[in-house]
Amino acid sequence: MLSHIDMGNRKVVKIVEKEFIGLAHGSGGKEMVDLINSFSFSHRGTWKNVDNDAATIDIGEQKKLVFTTDSFIVHPIFFPGGDIGHLAVSGTINDLAVMGAKPLGLSLSFIIEEGFSFHDLQTIVHSINLLSTKTKIPIVTGDTKVMEKGKLDQIIINTSGVGIVSDEELFTKELQVGDAILLSGGLGEHAVALLSKRFDYETSIITDSKPVIDEINAVKKYIKIAKDPTRGGIAATLNEICMRNKKGILLYDKDIPAKQEVRTVVEMLGINLYELACEGRFICFTEKKHAKKVESILKTFNNDAAIIGEVTQGNSVIIQSILGKRMLPNPTGRIVPRIC
Amino acid sequence: MLSHIDMGNRKVVKIVEKEFIGLAHGSGGKEMVDLINSFSFSHRGTWKNVDNDAATIDIGEQKKLVFTTDSFIVHPIFFPGGDIGHLAVSGTINDLAVMGAKPLGLSLSFIIEEGFSFHDLQTIVHSINLLSTKTKIPIVTGDTKVMEKGKLDQIIINTSGVGIVSDEELFTKELQVGDAILLSGGLGEHAVALLSKRFDYETSIITDSKPVIDEINAVKKYIKIAKDPTRGGIAATLNEICMRNKKGILLYDKDIPAKQEVRTVVEMLGINLYELACEGRFICFTEKKHAKKVESILKTFNNDAAIIGEVTQGNSVIIQSILGKRMLPNPTGRIVPRIC
Numbered sequence: 180m181l182s183h184i185d186m187g188n189r190k191v192v193k194i195v196e197k198e199f200i201g202l203a204h205g206s207g208g209k210e211m212v213d214l215i216n217s218f219s220f221s222h223r224g225t226w227k228n229v230d231n232d233a234a235t236i237d238i239g240e241q242k243k244l245v246f247t248t249d250s251f252i253v254h255p256i257f258f259p260g261g262d263i264g265h266l267a268v269s270g271t272i273n274d275l276a277v278m279g280a281k282p283l284g285l286s287l288s289f290i291i292e293e294g295f296s297f298h299d300l301q302t303i304v305h306s307i308n309l310l311s312t313k314t315k316i317p318i319v320t321g322d323t324k325v326m327e328k329g330k331l332d333q334i335i336i337n338t339s340g341v342g343i344v345s346d347e348e349l350f351t352k353e354l355q356v357g358d359a360i361l362l363s364g365g366l367g368e369h370a371v372a373l374l375s376k377r378f379d380y381e382t383s384i385i386t387d388s389k390p391v392i393d394e395i396n397a398v399k400k401y402i403k404i405a406k407d408p409t410r411g412g413i414a415a416t417l418n419e420i421c422m423r424n425k426k427g428i429l430l431y432d433k434d435i436p437a438k439q440e441v442r443t444v445v446e447m448l449g450i451n452l453y454e455l456a457c458e459g460r461f462i463c464f465t466e467k468k469h470a471k472k473v474e475s476i477l478k479t480f481n482n483d484a485a486i487i488g489e490v491t492q493g494n495s496v497i498i499q500s501i502l503g504k505r506m507l508p509n510p511t512g513r514i515v516p517r518i519c
Numbered sequence: 520m521l522s523h524i525d526m527g528n529r530k531v532v533k534i535v536e537k538e539f540i541g542l543a544h545g546s547g548g549k550e551m552v553d554l555i556n557s558f559s560f561s562h563r564g565t566w567k568n569v570d571n572d573a574a575t576i577d578i579g580e581q582k583k584l585v586f587t588t589d590s591f592i593v594h595p596i597f598f599p600g601g602d603i604g605h606l607a608v609s610g611t612i613n614d615l616a617v618m619g620a621k622p623l624g625l626s627l628s629f630i631i632e633e634g635f636s637f638h639d640l641q642t643i644v645h646s647i648n649l650l651s652t653k654t655k656i657p658i659v660t661g662d663t664k665v666m667e668k669g670k671l672d673q674i675i676i677n678t679s680g681v682g683i684v685s686d687e688e689l690f691t692k693e694l695q696v697g698d699a700i701l702l703s704g705g706l707g708e709h710a711v712a713l714l715s716k717r718f719d720y721e722t723s724i725i726t727d728s729k730p731v732i733d734e735i736n737a738v739k740k741y742i743k744i745a746k747d748p749t750r751g752g753i754a755a756t757l758n759e760i761c762m763r764n765k766k767g768i769l770l771y772d773k774d775i776p777a778k779q780e781v782r783t784v785v786e787m788l789g790i791n792l793y794e795l796a797c798e799g800r801f802i803c804f805t806e807k808k809h810a811k812k813v814e815s816i817l818k819t820f821n822n823d824a825a826i827i828g829e830v831t832q833g834n835s836v837i838i839q840s841i842l843g844k845r846m847l848p849n850p851t852g853r854i855v856p857r858i859c
Contacts, residue, residue, distance in 0.1 A: 205665030248626035286588035325545030339679035
């Protein structure tokens with residue numbers, strides 16, 4: 180019986196996760212990948228990239244439709260620099276953008292707890308409206324459900340998105356050994372902003388949550404593959420890329436950007452910077468010869484943007500630091516609580 | 520303070536609903552329409568039908584992309600003849616089908632309570648997989664989130680969908696006075712199946728939940744407008760159509776199909792048959808001269824299919840019964856508990 184289990188006991192939790200869904204199944208790491216693989220949907224039609232951030236299908240004239248979905252359960256729903264609505268719209272735009280697509284429109288589905296503040300809902304809607312207008316990406320279809328008080332913690336938002344990409348611009352190009360890996364800004368800002376609200380400590384850090392479409396468009400012609408490091412952070416993202424592309428990755432520890440305040444907080448809390456979800460950052464792969472150029476363009480958007488590694492032989496993510504080399508494994512277990 | 524409010528007192532509830540979200544805001548009736556109208560998204564790009572079941576956008580060659588979303592919070596999650604997964608996939612396919620579209624693919628987003636049974640999840644996934652294979656409509660992109668135990672009641676599913684329709688086949692044709700209204704099967708079966716599980720009474724009725732795409736395809740060339748009467752039932756659906764098309768509707772009470780057992784149960788429970796969500800039925804409008812033909816085709820799928828009314832001047836839904844004429848208003852308040 181679940182109610183008799185001490186959730187602090189890792190060994191017991193492991194047994195539970197076989198019979199019951201655990202938090203780790205939603206954390207973006209190994210357990211989630213295993214769970215999703217167990218679904219084994221047998222009929223995929225002519226869709227491709229069904230295991231990627233967004234799936235694609237040919238719609239003629241050398242164009243593809245791109246389709247993605249994401250649900251947001253972040254707690255607290257308002258946090259320094261953003262809110263659950265801003266996060267949802269940014270996240271879905273980014274899932275389209277990292278495929279190279281031009282977003283066409285988003286759906287918006289609210290599931291709300293009875294008794295939720297009407298004012299808070301309007302604040303969230305306003306924030307979505309502003310971002311939709313600013314990015315010129317419309318909210319075009321929606322749904323609203325209300326659950327009885329106590330049956331849901333406040334509010335959940337699902338946003339799905341559709342976009343169009345030309346075959347030529349689709350970011351599914353083959354990686355070569357020696358290709359450079361870039362990160363568009365510092366890690367951990369969203370997590371630290373969230374955790375500051377949860378643990379009630381003072382910080383100047385605000386969420387990084389934002390659409391990355393302008394940055395991506397600015398370096399589009401150089402990008403082979405792009406990906407936003409959300410749940411599981413760059414650890415999950417880079418391991419996924421290694422697996423899919425049958426290549427290895429070497430990261431330069433000293434070059435991976437993060438603000439000093441972020442580093443202090445994550446060290447204090449004993450959490451892994453590389454496993455933290457960003458909501459306004461992307462990783463991209465480019466030929467080595469374009470790396471400096473791409474870096475300088477990305478720096479005009481965020482001065483912390485940097486070349487952080489290179490593609491190698493092999494199939495794992497290795498970090499090179501002054502202490503030597505070590506593996507960066509796909510995260511397992513419960514990473515951090517509900518930050519997206 | 521919400522905690523001090525007696526939710527049985529309708530007058531107090533009314534005040535609450537101004538400041539807090541109430542169950543009525545998710546019931547598909549007047550309060551939900553008012554809430555959604557208050558969102559007033561300002562940027563819609565070149566999308567059309569943004570207030571319909573699915574939005575549309577031109578993608579060239581006289582074709583439109585159709586896009587829809589729906590979240591499912593049904594309780595219980597397993598019920599006679601179906602489950603939440605079957606319901607979700609059927610619902611989203613139907614939202615595309617009632618626009619005249621050929622569904623291309625669906626997204627699938629699970630939000631799961633920690634401790635949810637792995638076996639139950641696999642049962643739901645299996646049911647989705649079967650339906651996807653049977654209809655040849657693939658699940659192409661997804662998301663899985665897990666919320667802490669007690670923060671969510673079991674499981675929520677969001678399914679969004681994309682489809683394609685030719686300009687010519689889009690079901691947004693103009694209604695004329697005299698057009699016939701047809702219903703593809705009996706009302707209330709989904710609700711009665713659900714309620715039997717909740718209230719633990721015996722019934723032979725099973726949910727009507729299913730994709731209606733085959734029926735729609737069979738009568739496609741005759742359809743001017745179609746709609747699936749989900750939340751708020753035919754009362755909400757027909758009032759919405761009146762409003763959007765600036766026409767009235769006359770319903771023939773005696774011709775509206777419902778199984779005797781359904782009628783007995785709804786009478787016993789004192790609920791309105793016309794306000795109950797169906798999940799495998801559709802209403803369609805056709806020229807009067809095709810009405811009998813459409814009815815006979817629909818009867819080959821479900822013998823309860825019937826011509827149930829006609830388009831009139833005016834702007835309201837009127838029911839003609841042996842007792843005379845009465846209005847069928849848009850439902851208000853909490854209709855029935857979470858049946859979709």
